[in-house]
Amino acid sequence: MATSSRSVSPTQSKANRRAPPAIALIIYPITLIVGSIFSAISPTARPPSRGSSDPASALAPTIAADINVPDGHSSPVNYFARKNNIFNLYFVKIGWVWITFAFFALLLTQPYFTKAPSGLRGKRSAQALLRYSIVTLAWFLTTQWFFGPAVIDRAFVLTGGKCESLTPLAAAAGGGLAVDSWEEIKLIFTAAACKVAGGVWRGGHDVSGHVFMLVLGSAFLGFETLGASRSYLNVAGSEAKAKDDSDDDSTSDNEDDDDSVPIFARRFAWGVAGLSWWMLFMTAIWFHTWLEKLSGLAISLGVAYVTYLLPQSLLPWRDITGIPGL
């Protein structure tokens, strides 16, 4: 049935061979590089209205410098260059909800969890939940709240950014904030509060929250789905072999009735990861500077490294977090 629990010492190299491949992460820098190059050389990705006086232009060949200007300021030619495109509004902007759904769909349906031997089932589920908690906490602290403004908002203010085109009165009213001074407003403002108050979030280094979330979310789902699928292939393969040794065309991904729900869940998870990748590509083409995309990428890959690659070499950490599919 399910793969057996393995002791760490004699099988470490074998376990590492079956662990999620680190090289798969190369898809993210490649995506950002290709998207950024496309944005630099494509006439459609370089609006003619762009002024050369813009100080960010050297690093931002696309509409990136207008990134936090409210909608209506520019009129992008491509559907995906619009902030209000349907995928941005209903997929990315609530992206962690989709990632959470996809993860729990896996957790509740995959044989790797549901058909594990009794002792292992709880452990595998707990470790998967812990990995989810780690990436969710990282997402939460980076994009939502870090003892006040999120990490990316703090980074923006620390690098000289502020909420512009706004009077202190309007700021306090629009943001619903009781503040004493303009300095205080600048410090406590988040990008979201600035926008709600009708201001423009401008000046500092604006780490791309989209790049961060889309890379982390899709890598998380990719590793988890791959782990569950590999385990499934082993289970299905050995079961089929036991049933009929002579049946040489029993494929591991056979879609009989019993398997339809787990297969659907895996396809859903791959779908969410795939759409995340596509939106990442769109962000790479239409939004942000090279540096802002790079910083979003670096943070997300750091979290993916700690969650999925470090356990391959650090055994005490592996005992805590586990490795998907092992």
Ligand SMILES: CCCCCCCCCCCCCCCC(=O)SCCNC(=O)CCNC(=O)[C@H](O)C(C)(C)COP(=O)(O)O
């Ligand atoms: C071992 C430690 C255990 C600790 C447990 C960790 C738990 C952490 C916390 C919290 C909450 C979890 C909630 C999970 C359920 C949800 O998914 S609800 C969240 C819904 N919100 C979203 O999905 C928003 C996604 N969007 C964004 O993050 C941003 O819009 C963006 C994509 C980063 C872009 O930013 P903009 O400013 O909008 O450009």
Ligand SMILES: Nc1ncnc2c1ncn2[C@@H]1O[C@H](COP(=O)(O)O)[C@@H](OP(=O)(O)O)[C@H]1O
């Ligand atoms: N792929 C994409 N499609 C549409 N809008 C995108 C996008 N990537 C980034 N954006 C928009 O660019 C702004 C900054 O994104 P980021 O999260 O990367 O910092 C956000 O604008 P708003 O905050 O005005 O919605 C976001 O919606």
